[in-house]
Amino acid sequence: MCGIVGYVGEKDAQEFLLQGLKRLEYRGYDSAGIATLNQEKQPTLLRAVGKIKNLEEKIKNHRTSDHLGIGHTRWATHGNPTENNAHPHQAGSIFLVHNGIIENYQDLKKQLTSHKFQSDTDTEVLAALIDSFYQAGSISLEDAVTQALKLVKGTFGIAVLSVLDPKHLVVARSGSPLVIGVGDQETLIASDASALVGHTKKAIYLNDGEIALVSKDHIEVKTLDLQPVSAQVEEILTDLSAIQKGGYDHFLLKEIMEQPTSLKETLRGRINQSEHFVHLGGPGLTPKELKSIHHLIMVGCGTAYYAAQTAAYLLEQFLPDVTIEPVIASEYRYRQAYIPDHSVALIISQSGETADTLACLREIKGQGIKTIGIVNAIGSTIAREVDGGTYVHAGPEISVASTKAFTSQVTALLMFGLTIAEVKGVNSRLLAPIIEEIAQLPDEIARILQSVNPLMSNLAHQYKDYQHAIYLGRDVNYPIALEGALKLKEISYIDANAYPTGELKHGPIALIDDRFFEVVILQSGFLFQKSLSGIQEVLARGGHVVVFTDTDFDLPVESVIKIDTNFTILTPILFNLLNQLFAYHMAVAKGNNVDQPRNLAKSVTVE
Numbered sequence: 272m273c274g275i276v277g278y279v280g281e282k283d284a285q286e287f288l289l290q291g292l293k294r295l296e297y298r299g300y301d302s303a304g305i306a307t308l309n310q311e312k313q314p315t316l317l318r319a320v321g322k323i324k325n326l327e328e329k330i331k332n333h334r335t336s337d338h339l340g341i342g343h344t345r346w347a348t349h350g351n352p353t354e355n356n357a358h359p360h361q362a363g364s365i366f367l368v369h370n371g372i373i374e375n376y377q378d379l380k381k382q383l384t385s386h387k388f389q390s391d392t393d394t395e396v397l398a399a400l401i402d403s404f405y406q407a408g409s410i411s412l413e414d415a416v417t418q419a420l421k422l423v424k425g426t427f428g429i430a431v432l433s434v435l436d437p438k439h440l441v442v443a444r445s446g447s448p449l450v451i452g453v454g455d456q457e458t459l460i461a462s463d464a465s466a467l468v469g470h471t472k473k474a475i476y477l478n479d480g481e482i483a484l485v486s487k488d489h490i491e492v493k494t495l496d497l498q499p500v501s502a503q504v505e506e507i508l509t510d511l512s513a514i515q516k517g518g519y520d521h522f523l524l525k526e527i528m529e530q531p532t533s534l535k536e537t538l539r540g541r542i543n544q545s546e547h548f549v550h551l552g553g554p555g556l557t558p559k560e561l562k563s564i565h566h567l568i569m570v571g572c573g574t575a576y577y578a579a580q581t582a583a584y585l586l587e588q589f590l591p592d593v594t595i596e597p598v599i600a601s602e603y604r605y606r607q608a609y610i611p612d613h614s615v616a617l618i619i620s621q622s623g624e625t626a627d628t629l630a631c632l633r634e635i636k637g638q639g640i641k642t643i644g645i646v647n648a649i650g651s652t653i654a655r656e657v658d659g660g661t662y663v664h665a666g667p668e669i670s671v672a673s674t675k676a677f678t679s680q681v682t683a684l685l686m687f688g689l690t691i692a693e694v695k696g697v698n699s700r701l702l703a704p705i706i707e708e709i710a711q712l713p714d715e716i717a718r719i720l721q722s723v724n725p726l727m728s729n730l731a732h733q734y735k736d737y738q739h740a741i742y743l744g745r746d747v748n749y750p751i752a753l754e755g756a757l758k759l760k761e762i763s764y765i766d767a768n769a770y771p772t773g774e775l776k777h778g779p780i781a782l783i784d785d786r787f788f789e790v791v792i793l794q795s796g797f798l799f800q801k802s803l804s805g806i807q808e809v810l811a812r813g814g815h816v817v818v819f820t821d822t823d824f825d826l827p828v829e830s831v832i833k834i835d836t837n838f839t840i841l842t843p844i845l846f847n848l849l850n851q852l853f854a855y856h857m858a859v860a861k862g863n864n865v866d867q868p869r870n871l872a873k874s875v876t877v878e
């Protein structure tokens with residue numbers, strides 16, 4: 272979703288802003304712009320629709336040596352992706368970039384009669400509002416911004432410059448993240464710390480309701496009521512290699528292939544294989560609290576929700592007295608759902624910024640229920656607001672489609688469940704094989720990825736021209752089928768839906784014809800024979816069946832990818848690697864933009 276960068280220092284502001292925006296490209300956007308200011312108080316505003324390279328061309332033709340500026344990648348909400356709607360927006364002396372949504376912008380706009388609006392955006396309204404306060408009297412830029420923000424309903428992360436003040440930027444946040452990078456004779460602004468990597472390791476993460484006045488050598492953080500805040504400087508742990516492609520053609524393939532190492536980070540220090548013991552430090556629940564849990568709500572969107580569903584099937588196998596309720600955040604936030612006593616809510620999010628998930632967190636927390644974050648992005652809003660949390664430590668996920676985060680989320684949820692089971696005294700003979708497989712999972716993933724990746728390109732070429740796909744799976748493999756279908760649709764743009772295999776005959780089987788192919792996740796053991804019957808039903812209707820399996824079987828399907836594994840419990844996580852690689856190779860075969868699929872944003876910070 273939208274990205275913000277800002278610079279005040281001694282170096283070339285255009286260069287930093289451009290590089291920073293490139294770092295934020297992965298979040299998804301449809302236009303971009305920068306505004307810089309020189310010491311003679313002359314601004315340069317450059318904006319372009321489409322990819323950053325279009326903006327880069329404009330910058331080449333309008334090079335400045337300015338040392339202060341702001342930049343933005345916009346993902347259209349109010350108004351089409353046009354140059355006029357792109358940020359920064361100008362009103363009088365004010366230039367503004369904004370992430371979030373100003374909900375009452377239409378009311379505010381009616382009152383701002385002296386400004387001639389150039390765009391359809393809510394952001395320009397805020398720029399005009401700030402300008403109206405700034406013009407009205409002898410007040411500082413910071414005061415003008417706070418006056419304006421007091422009138423605003425909605426969410427914002429903003430960076431503001433005024434042509435009257437070539438030494439300062441003002442930034443503020445409420446519901447949309449902002450990080451201030453502390454450099455040597457320079458201060459950097461970004462909505463996501465990845466834009467700061469390589470420039471500084473020191474950062475201040477603004478909290479909701481805070482504003483900062485920054486110059487190249489000074490940062491002053493206050494509340495929006497202008498009360499001083501003693502801001503904490505934190506370390507940025509990400510290094511450059513984590514946000515580079517590292518020899519792969521796409522971030523997506525890199526992130527799929529690095530799952531053995533990202534998962535090792537998820538497990539590090541948390542699992543004792545020889546003593547069959549899991550220790551998850553972050554949640555901060557006492558053994559008594561863990562023991563009393565009888566209901567787990569797992570909240571997430573998209574892939575994070577499917578991770579919750581996958582984990583729910585696994586957890587209920589060894590937590591007999593706990594009901595597990597995976598919920599879709601965008602739905603749950605508006606439900607009047609009863610939350611029983613002895614509940615804990617697990618808030619699952621890769622980015623830690625997803626608006627719907629965050630809203631659920633606040634709602635549930637407001638009801639006095641303990642909230643535990645299962646979050647990847649360090650320092651993100653959800654990670655900061657939960658009562659306790661477990662970082663999944665999968666490392667930055669740049670490609671829009673979520674892959675390694677899923678594997679780490681499922682595993683972290685599983686470890687949380689095991690922690691509860693241990694305290695509840697669940698028979699260790701039941702838990703030991705699960706812990707064993709978790710401990711071996713990184714190596715097993717490495718083996719499967721190496722053996723299967725070379726097969727997937729051919730498979731993709733065979734199926735890339737189909738218009739529709741149906742994914743089928745039973746039990747834990749049903750959410751795996753859902754995740755497979757999501758991955759395929761979002762990057763290959765093939766219409767893909769998933770059903771529990773047993774549901775086929777209750778409706779979806781009517782669809783089957785030559786426009787469709789069917790991917791069936793077929794696991795040996797429990798429900799194997801029943802899954803075979805499902806495949807037979809599809810074959811009997813002339814279906815084009817692809818089977819992802821861990822066993823041999825005797826049915827005349829079109830294609831089979833068989834993994835060689837001794838796993839039994841976590842095999843569905845291995846099947847999902849096949850889903851990921853298949854979707855990746857399909858997108859490549861179709862010539863799509865793999866890492867930045869159309870219409871999607873990496874971090875969905877608006878409702």
Ligand code: F6R
Nearest residue numbers: 573574575620621622625672673
């Ligand atoms: C799918 C995908 C999305 C995200 C969803 C939640 O590949 O990336 O479905 O999983 O938007 O995002 P987070 O985990 O950041 O809350």
